Amino acid sequence: MYQPDVYEKMCPTRLVLDRIADKWAVLILHLLRAGPVRFNQLRRTIKGISQKVLSQTLKKLERDGLISRAVFATVPVTVEYALTPLGRTLTDTVAALAHWAEHNIEAVLAAQQAYDRGCPAAAEMVTANDAAEAA
Amino acid sequence: MYQPDVYEKMCPTRLVLDRIADKWAVLILHLLRAGPVRFNQLRRTIKGISQKVLSQTLKKLERDGLISRAVFATVPVTVEYALTPLGRTLTDTVAALAHWAEHNIEAVLAAQQAYDRGCPAAAEMVTANDAAEAA
DNA sequence: CGGAATCCACGTTGATACTG
DNA sequence: CAGTATCAACGTGGATTCCG
Numbered sequence: 407m408y409q410p411d412v413y414e415k416m417c418p419t420r421l422v423l424d425r426i427a428d429k430w431a432v433l434i435l436h437l438l439r440a441g442p443v444r445f446n447q448l449r450r451t452i453k454g455i456s457q458k459v460l461s462q463t464l465k466k467l468e469r470d471g472l473i474s475r476a477v478f479a480t481v482p483v484t485v486e487y488a489l490t491p492l493g494r495t496l497t498d499t500v501a502a503l504a505h506w507a508e509h510n511i512e513a514v515l516a517a518q519q520a521y522d523r524g525c526p527a528a529a530e531m532v533t534a535n536d537a538a539e540a541a
Numbered sequence: 542m543y544q545p546d547v548y549e550k551m552c553p554t555r556l557v558l559d560r561i562a563d564k565w566a567v568l569i570l571h572l573l574r575a576g577p578v579r580f581n582q583l584r585r586t587i588k589g590i591s592q593k594v595l596s597q598t599l600k601k602l603e604r605d606g607l608i609s610r611a612v613f614a615t616v617p618v619t620v621e622y623a624l625t626p627l628g629r630t631l632t633d634t635v636a637a638l639a640h641w642a643e644h645n646i647e648a649v650l651a652a653q654q655a656y657d658r659g660c661p662a663a664a665e666m667v668t669a670n671d672a673a674e675a676a
Numbered sequence: 677c678g679g680a681a682t683c684c685a686c687g688t689t690g691a692t693a694c695t696g
Numbered sequence: 697c698a699g700t701a702t703c704a705a706c707g708t709g710g711a712t713t714c715c716g
Binding site: 419420421422423424425426427428429432433468469470471472473474490491492495496499502503504506507508510511513514515516517518520521522529530531532533 | 554555556557558559560561562563564567568603604605606607608609625626627630631634637638639641642643645646648649650651652653655656657664665666667668
Binding site for chain 1: 677678679680681
């Protein structure tokens with residue numbers, strides 16, 4: 407499914423994109439900003455994610471050096487995930503993304519409605535201001 | 542696969558994330574910064590994408606009001622895709638992401654190698670500076 | 677609590693072929 | 697050129713079960 411010879415050599419950005427272009431990964435990174443979080447704590451907060459996918463995503467992020475994994479020998483065992491210094495530099499950018507999303511979600515929804523109504527021409531004219539007025 | 546009652550109402554950001562957390566979408570948005578681009582032009586530039594997926598992705602982006610689609614009645618027909626004003630506001634944020642990727646790709650790769658070597662402890666200590674020194 | 681392993685259903689992708 | 701349609705193949709995700 408993946409041809410490193412074609413993708414990564416040409417454009418290293420794609421490798422990074424493959425990681426952060428993941429809804430769950432972004433969500434996790436965002437949640438860890440406040441401090442270390444335990445596995446099931448993440449699981450409960452990010453409603454809708456399965457433990458398998460959460461586990462996989464955490465492992466990928468750890469492999470990329472974006473988060474760290476700390477095991478405490480309590481009974482039962484406690485595992486805390488936290489941002490690494492590298493991971494923290496990424497959350498700043500992710501925060502900008504979240505900011506855009508919060509400010510433009512209405513414009514996107516308005517465009518979708520216009521498109522679904524059958525007039526895509528109107529959709530492309532939707533702006534953040536238009537959406538704000540409509541609200 | 543999607544429960545709007547759980548996701549979108551709780552956190553509208555997730556809806557936006559579902560769109561932009563897509564490698565191809567981000568790539569397309571990035572390519573359109575310079576100006577309108579034709580379908581097969583995109584297809585050739587983004588090596589590895591199939592025409593079906595490209596078509597689907599373009600349609601989603603158009604529906605979200607991020608790109609516009611212009612048809613010219615030439616023979617054969619010409620179709621140009623371009624950023625909408627709304628889409629342009631997003632590319633600024635995407636550019637920040639690309640910037641992070643370019644500057645930290647080496648740190649990520651170094652972390653991956655450390656992790657794969659069996660010492661995840663080292664991976665979480667990798668920083669952009671470390672990677673720069675190693676290079 | 678924090679996973680790993682198994683099984684299975686589903687969606688998504690990639691060829692291929694055809695249309696306007 | 698710019699798609700759509702169809703179908704088989706694949707991978708990914710969810711549910712469940714069990715272990716340390």
